Amino acid sequence: MMRIVLKTVITACLLFVVSCVGSGNGYTPKPQGYMRIELPAKSYEMYDTAAVPFRFERAAEAEADLKRDGRRLKWVDLRYPALNGVIFLSYIPLNKPGDLAGEVDTSYLLLSKHFGFSSGVDERQFVNEDAHVYATTYRLQGQNVASTYQFWATDSVRHFLRGSLYIDCVPNNDSLAPVLEYLQADMEHLIETLEWKN
16 A cells, blocks of 8 residues: 555656656746727817916816916916826917027927937927918937927917927836827827917
8 A cells, every 4th residue: 555655656756757857948938018008989069268368279188287477488288187188288379579489499409318229219290381380390209209299389479379289107108109109199189289379
């Protein structure tokens, strides 16, 4: 009887060792995954307040926060709480002929701070002659770019609006790609519906 038990234990140990050694392929862990991000359905509403001389359509889920400094600058922050995103809009009135060139230079200087992290920039022009809106958009590629989309828009005479997109998390734009595309589409819709009030 003892012999049968001993043979059974030895056989079980051998089977265990053989199953652990296997064919030499070893264990391959699964790659790290990311949570699925549920994006809200697109719905837009007009943002129009007497505090700023422009209006545009914004995403219904975006919360608008108006700020001003009492001088000439005014800001509108469009916050997306569910996505941890924010679109910063800065409005500057153009008072002198050289103001436009200065604001374009400043916008490019702010944009260039992201070039060290970018693998490329896609620059596009937008023109709406009827509304007197002339804009340049910049889509920055790269995994660690903090602001992946920026723009400036003007009527080239009185108004200048600069916008930039930020996500409140450590940049990993591969995993955030659906959110970035969603918010970039909202920014493009903003530009397409932008109107100066005077």
